[in-house]
Amino acid sequence: MTSVTLHGAVGEIGGNKILIEDGDTKLFFDFGLSFGKYGDFFSPYLQPRRHSIISDYMNLGLLPNLTGLYRQDYENRFRESSPEPKYDGVVLSHPHLDHAGFLSYVRPDIPAYCSTGCKAILQVFEESSYGFHEYTRIKESFKIRESKRDATKKVKDRSSVIPREVNIFKPTFKIDDITIHPFPVDHSVPGANSFVIETSEGSIVYTGDIRFHGRRANFSQFFVEKAASFDPDIIISEGTNVHEPKTYGELDLQHDLFSVIENVRGLIIVNFPVRDTDRMRSFIEAAKHTDRSLVVSMRQAYTLKTLEENGVSQVPRLDEVKIFVPKKGWGVLNDMNYPMEIQMQDYQSWENQFIGHDNTVTADEINNHPDQYIFRCDFAELKYLFDIKPPEESIYIRSVTEPVDEEMELDQKKVDNWLKYFGLYPYTQLHCSGHASGYDIQEMVRQINPKKVMPVHTERPTEFSSFHGDVILKGLGEKYNLS
Template sequence: MTSVSFFGGIGSVGGNCILIEHGEYRIMLDNGMNFPSEGRYYKDFLMPRTGNDLRDYLTLDLVPKIPGIYAKAMIRDLCIDSMDSSVQYMYDASLQSYEDYLKEHGCPFIDGFFITHAHVDHVRNLQFMAPQIPTFMSELTKKMLEVMGEVSKIDFLHLHPNTLAEYGDMSYFPGTIKKARNSIERDIYVVHPGESRILGDISVTGFPVDHSIPGAMAFRVEAGGKTIIYTGDIRFHGVEQESNNSFHFVEMMEKMGMNDVLITEGTRIRSEEGESEQSVYERALGFLTASDEQDNAFIFASFPWKSIARFLTVYRLARKVGRTLVIQPKLAYLLHKIRKSEILMGINILRNEDIRIYQPRKLSMLYSDGDYIFKKEIISPDSNWDKTTKEYIFYRDLYGNSKHVRAPEIHHSPGKFIVHLDYYDLNELIDLDPRSAGGCFLHLKTEPFDEEMEISQSILENWIEKFNLQMEIFHASGHASGSDLIAMIHKIRPDVIFPVHTEHPDLFQEKLGGNFRVMSEIQEGKKYLV
């Protein structure tokens, strides 16, 4: 028999975690961070303790308590056997590890883990899972995770268990025990568009879809004559080359038929319509060209650095108004890494003269190369520097000395630029200093939550007011509208619908009427037979 179980994404936005079983085989779809639940315990500088994070998460019920998927090194401290029994409870999460499950049963608990896209509410818990688990994702999602590991220091493609070591002679306490991080590469496989992966009696086929981050995939799972479709996060209103992917996915599901179960996101099930990337462009352009006041003023554009679709919209806007787009270093690093991707039409867009990279001041604040040893991505498209050879690669070597732009150049000629400036870059307003020239701050949101929890709107507004800027909000979501979701369901025509990634699962039945069966009250961990 084939069954599906849910361990996250139930009645909330994010934290998806789905288990599909057929006979002795199991696969998992996503395993991510639940923003609302995590926000109850952690925010800003209050976060899980380094070296104890999974055990902290398990204690607070912030990750799925599924036996046999997490690495033993993440569950049980390697020093526990040498400790007094009275303190061992602090070093063991009391959940069966991947290794212990394998030893007991002779086979792993899951045969494969499939990731829809690189947002943390779908992938965060991969960092705790055993590296031996075959993990599947699109090529672009793998590239996104590589970049996140290099610039954000969250390494999803390796497990980092501790090993025992000793402090050296130059330390305060030579010879005493410490823990050192090891690195184990994960068993990663790329799923190409339309490609099927066979795991025992389960077949999983990947289909690219449109979302606010490139590389998103939906999956069609076939087992025992049953079919389960999982949309992941999906929308139909992004840039054309990506929105077409979503329409093609729906057409293929309609054509293939025999769709028993549809697991669909429902973030915006309440909304009938919404803004598109095209409407964001048109409205922002209308605002910027409505008067001559913006001609010599600052224009800032705020959007997530991983949203390539939004970057393309802002770049199109900059070209239309005759300005150079200045992007933040993380975005430049990503663009260089994915320069051959479909969303960029296979073009190395950084070669364009009307795109430049902002160079913030760090450490000594003198723009010296040595100021960027801890933020290599600011001046280099390769963060893996080799001190022995000193053969470092710099943007200036690849794209010319004028590729970087510093604050004074923008400050003295603000009418030449649109400056990408996100929430965590607001300190740069001090160096850019737009108080005299004034200008606007285009707040181009894409998600209900950002990746480091909710942005404090009041803090953003304080910065805007302090630096004499006018904020305008133009929002196109990374998620399909309610009307688009209903249209998708009518085409796919599943026997049963499981709404996830939504606070309003009950609205699906209301909008669909009695023609479809909707499981609006999903019970965590329950096996639903297909």
């Protein structure tokens, strides 16, 4: 008996948690956070309680109520955790949090499977991001030990780390009775894959997030051709933009970018998604075209360095960009009245490697030569514009998605205020989506020619009925049997 159960991404964009069962084999494809549901209940000032996070998330429909799945240190806080895992693995399509973010709650004796690029990005999250990121190294909670200073006293023990087995994709691999063929595809983050999944009762295609208008559209097309050759029973397809006829592509964007910046004499300031290395490539090319250098944040530099160390190809190299080191904390960077070790204390340990790195630039250097740089500046970095002091004839390019909810609109109002203050308003909007257009989804489904279509990651699942006669619309947690 083979079945598919959607434990997320039903009628919403993201939160993918797709359970495929074949006999005794139980695999999750993605285990992501639903930003929509999360935002319905939580905000920066109303954070979940750590000790009961799994049961609270279950109550709110953010996590499925399943046993033998969750990490035991947390599950034991609200119910007895089963001694053995009941799932055989979590296969990740890519490292966006709406697909991978809730792996942190999955017990470490359930292995993960992903691409090299995906693993590298998850490591960057673990080592350099705020929030709860425990994908490859699970830090056991709620343990106590004797104090080293006074053996009669107990202290909280945070030293125990359980590693998770993270298996890098092979071109074809088996997990018990299920055979998986991952295919690298085009999306807005390194390491994205779509899959053909062979079960005892037929083949299932799962797209993850995919597009056909980025720098590696040929990868997506190759996947479509291969997937068609399996004569699949079902395609589980993303449909973020299923209602959009055609989409503006990454190379169109790069072309337009050249003409926007060609005659700019001041500083070019831009915001683009932190981990979208293909968008970064567009800005590197634009910088070369205008004899400038692209300046990225330390977090982006750390991402490039980690991707490089993991041998991930087709991403920008660290020596193609400059790294912005802002004044933080006490603001004593390069102040000789303060010894180096005090200067370093303003930075996190992962940031220290970039202090004094060959490629670094400071606000003063950008201020002295604004015509030599394209400065990438996200929401949290706007405050550094006080140090950079963008001169007249500077511009701001917004290269991220349009606000889609109230919270994003409020943030954009704040950005607008900063831009007005620094004389950078109005700005130029240049962005292209990480997701296939409706036309491309339709074309993909037509070419793969599955018997049935199961829409996920879309607010408009019924739109699929306009181009396929057999669309499966199951509710959250409802099992669909293949036979």
